[in-house]
Amino acid sequence: MSVSTTVILRLEMDKNAATFGEIVNAISQASGDVVAIDVISSGKHMTTRDITVNVSDSSYQHVVDSVKSLSHVRLINVSDSIFLAHLGGKISVEPKARIKNRSDLSKVYTPGVARVCKAIEENPKKAFSLTIKRNTVAVVTDGTAVLGLGNIGPLAAIPVMEGKAMLFKQLAGVDAFPICLDTQDTEQLIQAIKQLAPIFGGINLEDISAPRCFEIEKRLSAELDIPVFHDDQHGTAVVVLAGLINALKVVGKSITDIKIVVNGIGSAGSACCKMLLAAGVQHLVAVDRYGALNPQESYDNPMWQWLSEQQQLHYVAGGLLEAIDNADVFIGVSQPGVLTVEHIEKMATEAIVFAMANPEPEIEPDIAEPLVRVIATGRSDYPNQINNVLCFPGIFRGALDCRAATINEEMKLAAAVAIASVVTDDERSEQYIIPSIFNESVVDKVRDAVIKAAIETKVARRIPLEYRLDRSEQKKG
Numbered sequence: 001m002s003v004s005t006t007v008i009l010r011l012e013m014d015k016n017a018a019t020f021g022e023i024v025n026a027i028s029q030a031s032g033d034v035v036a037i038d039v040i041s042s043g044k045h046m047t048t049r050d051i052t053v054n055v056s057d058s059s060y061q062h063v064v065d066s067v068k069s070l071s072h073v074r075l076i077n078v079s080d081s082i083f084l085a086h087l088g089g090k091i092s093v094e095p096k097a098r099i100k101n102r103s104d105l106s107k108v109y110t111p112g113v114a115r116v117c118k119a120i121e122e123n124p125k126k127a128f129s130l131t132i133k134r135n136t137v138a139v140v141t142d143g144t145a146v147l148g149l150g151n152i153g154p155l156a157a158i159p160v161m162e163g164k165a166m167l168f169k170q171l172a173g174v175d176a177f178p179i180c181l182d183t184q185d186t187e188q189l190i191q192a193i194k195q196l197a198p199i200f201g202g203i204n205l206e207d208i209s210a211p212r213c214f215e216i217e218k219r220l221s222a223e224l225d226i227p228v229f230h231d232d233q234h235g236t237a238v239v240v241l242a243g244l245i246n247a248l249k250v251v252g253k254s255i256t257d258i259k260i261v262v263n264g265i266g267s268a269g270s271a272c273c274k275m276l277l278a279a280g281v282q283h284l285v286a287v288d289r290y291g292a293l294n295p296q297e298s299y300d301n302p303m304w305q306w307l308s309e310q311q312q313l314h315y316v317a318g319g320l321l322e323a324i325d326n327a328d329v330f331i332g333v334s335q336p337g338v339l340t341v342e343h344i345e346k347m348a349t350e351a352i353v354f355a356m357a358n359p360e361p362e363i364e365p366d367i368a369e370p371l372v373r374v375i376a377t378g379r380s381d382y383p384n385q386i387n388n389v390l391c392f393p394g395i396f397r398g399a400l401d402c403r404a405a406t407i408n409e410e411m412k413l414a415a416a417v418a419i420a421s422v423v424t425d426d427e428r429s430e431q432y433i434i435p436s437i438f439n440e441s442v443v444d445k446v447r448d449a450v451i452k453a454a455i456e457t458k459v460a461r462r463i464p465l466e467y468r469l470d471r472s473e474q475k476k477g
Helices: 020-029 057-068 083-088 102-108 114-120 124-132 153-172 186-200 212-223 233-249 269-278 302-308 339-345 367-373 392-401 409-423 441-456 465-476
Strands: 005-014 033-041 046-056 073-081 136-141 174-179 202-205 228-230 260-265 283-288 329-332 351-356 374-377
Touching: 005 020, 005 083, 020 033, 020 057, 046 073, 046 136, 046 212, 046 269, 057 073, 073 083, 083 283, 083 302, 102 283, 102 392, 114 124, 114 174, 124 153, 136 153, 136 186, 153 392, 153 441, 153 465, 186 212, 202 212, 202 269, 202 392, 212 233, 212 339, 228 233, 233 269, 233 351, 233 374, 233 409, 260 269, 269 283, 269 302, 269 409, 339 374, 367 374, 392 409, 409 441, 441 465
Parallel strands: 136 174, 136 202, 202 228, 260 283, 260 329, 329 351, 351 374
Antiparallel strands: 005 046, 005 073, 033 046
16 A cells, blocks of 8 residues: 655755756655745745645655756755654653642652552552553564565564554553563563563563464463453454455355455464354365365475364365366465465455555456455555444453453454444445444443453453443343
């Protein structure tokens, strides 16, 4: 997906040798759109002006290079609104109350704080009520699989982790903090996260490459007493299922009767497969670049091995073209261009396509739309965006509020159903199977569903007051 931004080009030009018409023409030829020109200074021979230009990510460098190539024009500076939004970082830490005098100081720090420390030492559970632990999530990465950029390392991953922390806070009131670890050794990562865990109420793993991410999450979930959630896996799977629930209602098909092809079996694709099976899918074909997973083969990848052992997994010899024959649903978490018109023409009637490769989907939505009943992507410039932001704020809000020991499959399924339920029967259509990330009811519905599932599956270590009252009323009834 190409993101639009605004840049301000500060130019110095020779008034006798260059014209603004030349500058504007050069910018337009490079796919930039001039929206404003401001005079900064003007002399007899030279003038300095700011030119505000709307550009896309793909045209940004072309615009800059075109201006630089002009004779008698000097590019002094480029101000980019995206970079300006990141200056100094995007999050900060602020106290809940100000320390205004010696009395305040003695309460929050020494000597008063010592009593609180002793209370927690005697009863560690009090850390949840007397510290930030109750509402804090670590957003942890090693920078090995960041967005579609790949292994860019922990420093370059910081802006993404900061953005995630912003979303946690704004959408769900969760205090999240970016943790970017400078190691790609699996064991070192596990130990580092365990050592950091005491201050946090939950761990959100992010942008860690497969198949390492499977072992890291599995080990941490087993060895920590707080919820661990790898969003690239499970967040994607939850939102995919939510969209599929509504897409199937649009086409009038049952999840137990359909054939689904999942293309791309990395961390997200594997989790999607697992979630679909948990939701009742009976006919699943999982395809990677090497072809479909085969129940008769053994795999080093632990998730592939698990999938190959499931009865609902069906093997089709060949590649995607053979696998997609008569499929009702295509779910792509792979790479651009792998799905073609020829593939779609082999699918069943009323086909559903989720093309979610980033930044470019498996097939352009404009090409697929006339051929299928429902199309969804990861893009914000088309309807039906499959976005993890619909999932993780509400899931962690619910898990923290009931102090869940883990985030289990029942909680994830409940979250998917809750997200789908935000779209009402009257609203649901081919163009609207998934709610907007700005729909304020999403977090509340997901939180409620997650807490109820945690209570029912006995992983909740605290039952919030409103749920105690509900249970009490049910008993009376």
